[in-house]
Amino acid sequence: MSKITGRKFTYGIIKDVLLSAQIEKPKDQSIRKLGGIAFDLNLQGFKFFKTHFYIRDNPSLSGTTYQTTFAWNYPFRINNTQIVIEGFADLSGGEGSKVANQLIVPRFLVDAGHLLGIKDKKIWLGVEWQYSHNKFGVDGVTESVPQIQIKYIL
Numbered sequence: 001m002s003k004i005t006g007r008k009f010t011y012g013i014i015k016d017v018l019l020s021a022q023i024e025k026p027k028d029q030s031i032r033k034l035g036g037i038a039f040d041l042n043l044q045g046f047k048f049f050k051t052h053f054y055i056r057d058n059p060s061l062s063g064t065t066y067q068t069t070f071a072w073n074y075p076f077r078i079n080n081t082q083i084v085i086e087g088f089a090d091l092s093g094g095e096g097s098k099v100a101n102q103l104i105v106p107r108f109l110v111d112a113g114h115l116l117g118i119k120d121k122k123i124w125l126g127v128e129w130q131y132s133h134n135k136f137g138v139d140g141v142t143e144s145v146p147q148i149q150i151k152y153i154l
Contacts, residue, residue: 015042020052032058034067047073047084061096068092082111082121087128098137105130107149124151 001009001017009017020038025031036054043049052069073086087106094100109126113119128149135141 010042013041013043015040020054022054030058030060032056045074045076047075049073056092056095058095058098061098063095065093065095080114082114084109084111084124092137094137099134099139101132101134101137103130103132103135109149109151122153124153125149126151 001007001019004019016039018038018040020034020036022034023031024034034054034056036052038050038052041049041051048071050069050071052067052071054067054069055064056067057064068091069088071088073084075082075084077083085106085108087104089102089104091102092100105128107126107128109124111121111123112125113121113123116123126149128147130143130145130147132141132143135143
């Protein structure tokens with residue numbers, strides 16, 4: 001809202017207020033639409049912490065539901081090594097025959113570029129954990145997958 005209106009929308013820990021929209025297009029399925037409001041929060045130590053509150057509509061299911069999304073990036077140092085904890089979480093309500101579901105994906109990354117003597121903050125190496133409860137809204141389908149993460153920043 002600050003960029004659109006030219007006025008500050010800052011209050012306490014709220015850095016900005018945003019109108020938010022998103023579309024999802026899964027293969028061979030209809031487009032899912034999300035719209036709502038988001039807040040950029042000014043939390044000490046975080047590069048960013050964002051919260052989104054959506055109304056979610058999958059036209060192939062009856063009704064609508066909500067989705068709340070959080071995204072964060074928390075950089076810090078241990079000795080001379082830059083580390084970041086980042087990730088996102090999507091929490092969705094049930095819609096039609098689908099039940100409420102959660103997808104949580106935290107990452108722990110180390111600045112490998114610095115450690116290897118290459119440019120700092122260019123190559124990150126670490127782990128990611130993908131946790132999905134009631135995956136895709138299917139009751140009882142839970143997935144927990146640790147993964148190696150390599151991130152290269154152009």
